[in-house]
Amino acid sequence: MRLLLRCDAGPSTGVGHAVRCAAVAEAALLSGHEVFWSGRLDGLDWLWAGLTPSPGRGDGPPGTVLAPADSADELVALARAHRIDAVHVDHYLLGPDLLPALAGAGVVLSTVEDFTTGRRPGDVVVDPNLGAGDHSRPDDGSGLLLRGPAYAPLRASARRARDRRATRVAGDGAPRVLVVMGGTDAAGLLPRVVAALAAAGVPAEVDVVVPAGARESLVLPGAGPVRFRAVPPVPDLPAAMVDADLVVSAAGTTVWELCCVGVPMALVRAADNQAEGYRTVVAAGAAAGLGGTGDLAVPDGAAAVLRDLLTDPAARGALAARAARVVDGAGAGRVVDAVAAAAGAAAGRERPAGELRARPARTGDAGLLLAWRNDPDTRRWSRSHGEVAPDDHRRWLAASLDRDDRLLLVVADDRGPVGTVRWDRDPDGWEVSVTVAPERRGERLAVPLLRAGEAALRARTGAGTPVTAVVHGANDASAHLFARAGYADDGRGPDADGFRTLHRTL
Incomplete structure (x- = not known):
């Protein structure tokens, strides 16, 4: 999905709109989407510096910065020029005419309101305020309503x-x-x-x-x-x-x-x-x-x-x-998922292009999983470096599929398998192991692969689940992956084998 964020920040408007959009941008980038910005965003270096980095980003907002669009026609022109799939508007002063204008261009509108302030029709309407769902809202042709602090877009x-x-x-x-x-x-x-x-x-x-x-x-x-x-x-x-x-x-x-x-x-x-x-x-x-x-x-x-x-x-x-108890911090991801789904439906697709799907592993996956496990780069960063024999692997897989304390997933997109995510329950929550299919490396799929695995675990255990990742200190790629995904070092340093433990709450 190509997502355009429209907001302003300044002495009269404050910076709250930009902070909320920054959280949406983080979540979108971590899910593999492209991000564009339209607005007046000067003097926010302190905000951009605190975001989870994305490769190749300079000192400005994460993504591509376009000119401010102050009307429906200007927003449509930007969307068409840059092949935008969805526009997310966090701006009180743009009018109620955005939805029909963008719909005519085949673009989904996500819009943020604070109770009645900033209210306009949208394909996706976000009101992150406590008690928002208790207030009646006129039927203005809007699609999906995301109301309450569960959808508060917060930075990682x-x-x-x-x-x-x-x-x-x-x-x-x-x-x-x-x-x-x-x-x-x-x-x-x-x-x-x-x-x-x-x-x-x-x-x-x-x-x-x-x-x-x-x-x-x-x-x-x-x-x-x-x-x-x-x-x-x-x-x-x-x-x-x-x-x-x-x-x-x-x-x-x-x-x-x-x-x-x-x-x-x-x-x-x-x-x-x-x-x-x-x-x-x-x-x-x-x-x-x-x-x-x-x-x-x-x-x-x-x-x-x-x-x-x-x-x-x-x-x-x-x-x-x-x-x-009011906010769990996962609202930005929920908003991005809803907008991506709406964009996919608007384009006549079952799901957005490139979206990853996780399913439980099956016995028929034995050959695929063994090939990924025995790949030299995979073994290099594992605690056990040796190759696994086919018979040993089949026994391991059969035992894994019967365990309640293990969730083994195969993740794929429209082109085929992308990799595997394994969750093992331990005293600190659930420990994750991620393997990108060797033939799909270099496609920037690691974070979306991890996110697909997290969504599958969250569906099983619920929000608020503590998760961990164990990463070797010399494995820069894995360290960067988990840093982008919001996993934080527990401060205990590496163990005797050089592995550090990182933590996050889903």
């Missing part, structure tokens, strides 16, 4: 941070606080939040993320029990959340990353379109509410809420536990 770094947060041990010193009012602080809330934290009067170590345009105007208090430090926008914000005891945030896109990581948060309603999302998250007990811009004009009310949180670790823990 949020899932990695979630795993790290789960093993974090809180310190004994003053609480660590992270303040982030979005990539631009369009509402000018940083001074008011800083004033409320200072008025709380509780010892705390506070990092304030200050966008470039606010650095000269923000003055941090230099005395008192709260110690403030200004930091620039960070490429991997979810990683910065891991060690925070509390995050004070605007109630925008960052909320879903905070939920995924499982961090206690206090939210500020920074814009009118955040009102419903703010209300539902606070009502669910997943965040404390500090009110809107007017409520912070006098810091006393917000200071009282912050004081209670900073002095009550149990209250912070309860917020974090409820938040972590």
Whole structure:
């Protein structure tokens, strides 16, 4: 699939639309799709730097950057010129005429709305807000509705941070606080939040993320029990959340990353379109509410809420536990899968071109699997380097197919077999082994092969399944594969044979 992402970022619009599109771009690239961008995306080097790398990418967005399209006609022209299969629009100001215009060009429209804000008809409609499914939506000819935090498009770094947060041990010193009012602080809330934290009067170590345009105007208090430090926008914000005891945030896109990581948060309603999302998250007990811009004009009310949180670790823990249950971090992949399926159907195909299909292995696969297992490159990076005899392999395969703690898959596309994925249950979850068919190497199929295997395991075990990969330190190709797929080192280093263990949660 050739996917075009349409969004803008800037002082008036903020950067949330671009952050959500960046997560969709990551998921699309990891599934083997091509990504194109249309929009005004200057000043986002910090965002691109934090994404999972893709081969050949420079300092800009992952994919190909095209001119901004500000109307249905301009979007159709871009789609036709670049043979686009689907357009994903995360932009409030484009009109409701996109669906018929793109349909006439044979292009699928995926569109993002936040309750009623940005609403337009689409082949795929995404509303990632908590409680979105509880609101009626007019029948406007839209196709598939993806509503709720299960479809919140989050960067791979949020899932990695979630795993790290789960093993974090809180310190004994003053609480660590992270303040982030979005990539631009369009509402000018940083001074008011800083004033409320200072008025709380509780010892705390506070990092304030200050966008470039606010650095000269923000003055941090230099005395008192709260110690403030200004930091620039960070490429991997979810990683910065891991060690925070509390995050004070605007109630925008960052909320879903905070939920995924499982961090206690206090939210500020920074814009009118955040009102419903703010209300539902606070009502669910997943965040404390500090009110809107007017409520912070006098810091006393917000200071009282912050004081209670900073002095009550149990209250912070309860917020974090409820938040972590809201979002699992796999929303971007679900959105991409839905758009790819819609694009395939629109083109009259049963599935998108190049999509991989995983099925359980059968006894008739013995010869194929043995040839892949005995390939010299496969044996080179295995714990056992010797060739396997045919009779031994047939016995192994027969035993594997009868095991409940092993899932052995053969993965293929329209051209034939692509490789195999094997899952073995262990105390840490399920360990994966991936083999690309020797004759299909060089086609950039490793990540889609792994993703097909992950989808098959998820269908069997459900979301939230912990998985591991064991990779030799000298095997750069496998290390790159699992890094792109969001697997993180457990920090224990290589074992005596040079193998490292990587972790991820499906």
